[in-house]
Each structure stands twice: as C-alpha cells, then as structure tokens.
Amino acid sequence: MEAIQYSRPKLYEAQRKFVDCEARYTIVEASTKAGKTVACLVWLFEMAIKGKRGQHFWWIAPIFPQAHIAYERLKKWLNDSGLGREVWRANETKQQIEIGGRYIDFKGADDPDSLYGEDVQAAVVDEASRCKETAWHALRSTLTATKGPVKIIGNVRGRKNWAYQLARKAESGERDMAYFKLTAQDAVDGGIFSQAEIEDAKRMLPAGVFQELYLAEPSDDGGNPFGLKAINACRIDKQSIAPPVCYGIDLAKSVDWTWMIGLDRDGVECASNRWKSDWGQTRTRIIDDTGSVPTLVDSTGVGDPIVEDLCRAKMSIQGFKFSSNSKQQLMEGLAAAIQQGRVRFADELLINELETFEYEFTGRGVKYSAPEGLHDDGVCALGLAVRQMEEPKYAMDLNFSGMLAKAK
Numbered sequence: 001m002e003a004i005q006y007s008r009p010k011l012y013e014a015q016r017k018f019v020d021c022e023a024r025y026t027i028v029e030a031s032t033k034a035g036k037t038v039a040c041l042v043w044l045f046e047m048a049i050k051g052k053r054g055q056h057f058w059w060i061a062p063i064f065p066q067a068h069i070a071y072e073r074l075k076k077w078l079n080d081s082g083l084g085r086e087v088w089r090a091n092e093t094k095q096q097i098e099i100g101g102r103y104i105d106f107k108g109a110d111d112p113d114s115l116y117g118e119d120v121q122a123a124v125v126d127e128a129s130r131c132k133e134t135a136w137h138a139l140r141s142t143l144t145a146t147k148g149p150v151k152i153i154g155n156v157r158g159r160k161n162w163a164y165q166l167a168r169k170a171e172s173g174e175r176d177m178a179y180f181k182l183t184a185q186d187a188v189d190g191g192i193f194s195q196a197e198i199e200d201a202k203r204m205l206p207a208g209v210f211q212e213l214y215l216a217e218p219s220d221d222g223g224n225p226f227g228l229k230a231i232n233a234c235r236i237d238k239q240s241i242a243p244p245v246c247y248g249i250d251l252a253k254s255v256d257w258t259w260m261i262g263l264d265r266d267g268v269e270c271a272s273n274r275w276k277s278d279w280g281q282t283r284t285r286i287i288d289d290t291g292s293v294p295t296l297v298d299s300t301g302v303g304d305p306i307v308e309d310l311c312r313a314k315m316s317i318q319g320f321k322f323s324s325n326s327k328q329q330l331m332e333g334l335a336a337a338i339q340q341g342r343v344r345f346a347d348e349l350l351i352n353e354l355e356t357f358e359y360e361f362t363g364r365g366v367k368y369s370a371p372e373g374l375h376d377d378g379v380c381a382l383g384l385a386v387r388q389m390e391e392p393k394y395a396m397d398l399n400f401s402g403m404l405a406k407a408k
C-alpha cells in the first residue's frame with residue numbers, strides 16, 4: 001500500500017499487552033466497559049494496513065446488529081482520524097471497510113454459514129462467550145490456510161461455553177495461546193472507568209452478575225441472576241395457607257399464560273395459578289380472585305387499556321409497565337429478596353423458570369429474561385408480587401382509597 005500516516009490511539013497498558021501479544025490465539029476475559037472492543041478494533045485495523053491487497057480481516061460479534069456497532073465505531077474513528085477517502089471507504093451493504101484494497105468485514109455469529117469460504121488473515125471474536133460455538137468452528141477453518149491470528153474477547157459468562165473452555169486452555173499455557181484478564185480495576189487504573197462506578201455496580205447488581213461483569217470471574221450460577229443456591233434455599237414443600245397480602249400478575253400476551261402469584265405476610269407463596277382464557281374470562285377471574293388484596297399487574301404487551309379497565313374496576317389493582325429499565329429494577333428487587341430469603345415458593349414450574357432465568361449483558365446494560373424458547377411469566381408474576389409486598393408507594397395509594405371508602 002501507498003504509505004499511510006497512522007498514529008495509534010492511546011491505549012492503556014493492560015490493553016497494549018493483549019493488543020501487542022503475538023500469540024496466534026489471544027483470549028481476553030474482561031470486565032464490562034474495560035476497552036476491549038476499542039483495543040481490538042485498533043489491532044484489526046493495524047493488521048489490515050500491514051496486510052496485502054485483496055486480503056480479508058474479520059470482526060465477529062454474536063449477532064449482526066452488534067457487529068454493526070463495531071463497524072460504525074471504526075468508521076467514525078477513521079472519519080475523525082483525517083485519513084482521506086482515497087485511502088479508505090465503507091460498503092454499507094456488505095458492512096465492510098476497505099483500506100487500500102484490504103477488507104475488514106463485520107459479521108454476525110448468528111449465521112455461521114456466512115463464516116465459511118474466504119481465507120481470513122486475522123480476526124476478532126467480540127463477546128465470545130455469547131457467540132455460537134459453530135461460529136468459532138467456522139472461523140477456525142477460514143484461518144487454517146492463512147494461519148492467521150485471532151483475538152477472542154468478551155465478558156465471562158458461566159462455565160458452559162466454548163470461550164470459557166478455550167480460556168482455560170490458554171491460561172494453562174497451551175502452545176500458541178495467550179491468556180489475559182482485564183478487570184474493572186485495570187480500567188480504573190487505565191483511566192477510563194471510575195472507582196465510584198464499580199462501587200455503584202456492586203451495590204446495585206446481584207452478586208453473581210457483579211462478579212462476572214466487573215471482576216471477570218465466572219459465577220457458579222452460569223448467568224442466573226438469582227443464584228441457584230439462593231433459589232434452593234427459598235424452596236418450601238407446601239404453599240402457605242395464610243391469606244395473601246399481595247398478588248403479582250403477568251397477563252398473557254398472545255399465546256402464553258396468565259400467571260397470578262400471591263404471597264402471605266411472611267413473603268411465602270400462598271397462591272400460584274396459571275391459566276389460558278379470553279380477555280373477558282381473565283378479567284372476571286382476576287377481579288374475583290384478588291378480592292381487595294393489593295395487586296400489581298404487568299401492563300406491557302396487552303396494552304394499557306386492558307389494565308386501565310382492571311384498575312377502574314378495582315382500586316386495589318395497579319398496572320406496572322415493563323421497560324428494559326423497569327424490568328431490570330424489578331428483577332434486581334426480586335434477586336435481592338431471594339438472596340436475602342424474604343420470599344419463599346413451592347410451585348415447581350415457577351422454580352424451573354427461576355432456575356433457567358438469565359441475565360445478558362447487551363453493551364447498553366444488563367437485560368433479564370428467559371433463554372430463547374423458554375418463558376418467564378412466573379418470574380415476572382413473582383417479581384411483581386414481591387414489589388407489591390415491599391413497595392410502600394402502592395400500599396399508600398390503597399390506604400388512601402380505603403379511607404375515602406370509610407369516609408362515605
């Protein structure tokens with residue numbers, strides 16, 4: 001290539017160590033926001049400009065839209081760097097950046113078939129613990145002919161994934177492999193993260209989630225935010241026969257179940273009912289079954305009018321709208337209640353849902369949900385019931401309406 005003027009953006013020391021590592025397989029287990037994506041974009045770019053015309057360099061993320069984020073970041077960086085358009089250009093359709101005849105392709109591991117074929121000179125697998133193993137196999141085969149190096153980076157996410165296994169091999173000193181760990185403390189020392197932010201995350205997040213996301217240490221719960229031991233400790237043989245002090249209800253969307261969970265004054269499950277029926281029957285059943293017990297109902301998906309209708313019919317019923325933020329708060333409240341033993345349950349189906357529930361780190365925050373193909377209606381209903389039990393705001397509204405009723 002015609003010589004291009006390039007000065008590397010400033011990387012902090014721990015970043016430089018794995019960027020400059022020449023092992024064929026570099027595996028980095030890292031804290032969130034520690035600068036792994038930026039560092040590896042720098043590396044892949046440098047590999048490309050050191051390469052030859054016609055060669056390909058790949059960036060792989062768990063899904064295509066995530067690869068798009070990295071693509072946009074590199075584009076923005078190139079724009080800001082002042083490198084002229086005669087040196088580089090972007091192909092939006094292919095999600096590809098061409099630099100002097102070398103190609104950096106941004107791909108999603110959700111389509112492993114798209115990862116076969118070309119000879120690849122160097123590659124990055126971002127968020128590796130969330131990439132399909134088949135994608136890694138495909139990438140590995142495209143690197144065979146070229147003997148190209150690869151950097152495999154990501155957050156730690158339980159132990160049951162290929163990235164974790166590979167990291168253990170690298171850590172044990174296997175040939176051609178190098179292992180690095182990048183914690184939130186490294187990022188603080190590198191000046192891109194504040195100590196206060198770590199402390200805040202520690203306070204807010206379930207323990208296992210914090211351990212994985214900030215300390216880069218796997219949790220035995222394999223991505224379960226409640227903790228499998230804690231769930232087990234809250235398990236009881238039989239429902240309570242005491243009266244409920246609150247209900248949480250997850251309304252059926254189009255195909256699934258409406259689930260209603262009641263807790264007694266000690267936080268012990270005293271009702272857990274699920275059913276499928278049309279809206280009219282569901283409405284009647286909710287109104288009849290909840291009596292005057294304070295009830296929190298998920299108003300997402302079915303639309304506000306239905307929940308508004310319920311709230312109009314009963315002062316004791318309130319709606320709760322799920323957004324990614326409010327769901328996160330609800331689930332973190334439920335996780336705290338489970339870990340501190342403030343709630344107990346007997347329903348096996350509910351316990352199954354709690355055990356398979358997962359958190360996912362999306363880059364924008366922590367997202368809580370059931371794995372693909374499974375449900376979390378019971379978990380949501382329980383979260384709502386716990387919220388209703390513990391959140392004085394809702395109780396206050398009810399007392400007020402109770403007083404009004406008495407005054408009449």
Ligand SMILES: Nc1ncnc2c1ncn2[C@@H]1O[C@H](COP(=O)(O)OP(=O)(O)OP(=O)(O)O)[C@@H](O)[C@H]1O
Binds near residue numbers: 032035037038
């Ligand atoms: N060496 C650096 N100097 C200054 N800022 C940096 C540096 N490295 C990363 N950053 C900034 O820190 C933030 C996090 O970086 P980056 O997205 O690369 O981290 P990450 O570990 O990939 O995070 P995530 O967990 O979201 O995937 C970004 O805003 C990035 O611009």
Ligand SMILES: [Mg+2]
Binds near residue numbers: 036037038126
């Ligand atoms: Mg990243």
